Amino acid sequence: MEASNLIWNEGKSRLVFRSNVFSIREAESRSPKGENRLFTVMDAPDWVIVVPLLETEQGPRFIMVRQWRHGSGELSLEFPGGVMEKGESAEEGAKREFEEETAYRAAKFYRLGDMSPNPAIMSNRVHFYFAENLSPLPSQNLDEDEFVDVERIPVGDVIGGMGKAPFVHALTAAALALYMGRETRI
Amino acid sequence: MEASNLIWNEGKSRLVFRSNVFSIREAESRSPKGENRLFTVMDAPDWVIVVPLLETEQGPRFIMVRQWRHGSGELSLEFPGGVMEKGESAEEGAKREFEEETAYRAAKFYRLGDMSPNPAIMSNRVHFYFAENLSPLPSQNLDEDEFVDVERIPVGDVIGGMGKAPFVHALTAAALALYMGRETRI
Numbered sequence: 001m002e003a004s005n006l007i008w009n010e011g012k013s014r015l016v017f018r019s020n021v022f023s024i025r026e027a028e029s030r031s032p033k034g035e036n037r038l039f040t041v042m043d044a045p046d047w048v049i050v051v052p053l054l055e056t057e058q059g060p061r062f063i064m065v066r067q068w069r070h071g072s073g074e075l076s077l078e079f080p081g082g083v084m085e086k087g088e089s090a091e092e093g094a095k096r097e098f099e100e101e102t103a104y105r106a107a108k109f110y111r112l113g114d115m116s117p118n119p120a121i122m123s124n125r126v127h128f129y130f131a132e133n134l135s136p137l138p139s140q141n142l143d144e145d146e147f148v149d150v151e152r153i154p155v156g157d158v159i160g161g162m163g164k165a166p167f168v169h170a171l172t173a174a175a176l177a178l179y180m181g182r183e184t185r186i
Numbered sequence: 187m188e189a190s191n192l193i194w195n196e197g198k199s200r201l202v203f204r205s206n207v208f209s210i211r212e213a214e215s216r217s218p219k220g221e222n223r224l225f226t227v228m229d230a231p232d233w234v235i236v237v238p239l240l241e242t243e244q245g246p247r248f249i250m251v252r253q254w255r256h257g258s259g260e261l262s263l264e265f266p267g268g269v270m271e272k273g274e275s276a277e278e279g280a281k282r283e284f285e286e287e288t289a290y291r292a293a294k295f296y297r298l299g300d301m302s303p304n305p306a307i308m309s310n311r312v313h314f315y316f317a318e319n320l321s322p323l324p325s326q327n328l329d330e331d332e333f334v335d336v337e338r339i340p341v342g343d344v345i346g347g348m349g350k351a352p353f354v355h356a357l358t359a360a361a362l363a364l365y366m367g368r369e370t371r372i
Contacts, residue, residue: 017203019226039256040205069305070225113349115356119255163299170301173360
């Protein structure tokens, strides 16, 4: 099929819900055959996720954070990350979230790529970074309602454990795919 | 930190928005320190994603689908998948979506794992399957408003291209991480 036969024309949209973390709009779109349909789209600020690698005498470890997640109602062990703040770049947001949550700083910090967390319903992006050459900071810098345990997990345990508790965060798995893809190219 | 010091107690919730693909509720939760907070949670049916591997004379190929995505407003090249229907198991839903979208059937079909697509705000799960020993069916079986191009992409191109257009779907990257993790264990 020609790519042009796949393309919809996005039309007007109407705000139908707003919370402090995202908003929802109903959006008109015209199909490749010229028919109009309504779709529900979620708008939110962009997110950042960092894959932090710590070399230890026992082998390479990922720095991960264990925290309660209110959507799934369970503990999740995941790469550090969060929501970009107004006025900061993706890299600035990624560094800030990484340092605040883990109490590490990275001498080497670079971009792995970016994606849509869910292109079917979400309009924002998630930006992925890799951090290495890590040194400890004095302490975490958490919000009042953040309770985050920092853990050093062997790289092989994360790769082998993904898709089973506590490795249940799909965006952490997406970050892992970028890390593994990078390793296969080196 | 003790895991018990990370656990919140989820309380009552109140429906605040409903569309035909998801609904939103405001949920009370009590922090490990005993303070009440409100969180916004999205409920939706579970999703399924299939990683289909086709052996060809030119090497291994993933069967992928290219389609317009109304959240991100762009074309995405991704693993087949979709929303589970009422009454079907995750495996039944995964097989159905795979066959409808790609017009292939798999002699070997098994589970890779499951995750939360976004545990911070979503309560549903995404179930991942692997399909191999593929044989073609007569034709796709798409909904009236589905326009889906089926493509055979070299495995290395997907691994190396993830995080750049058209490989922009984070749940496809999560599925790829499970596939790559399985390969490293064989």
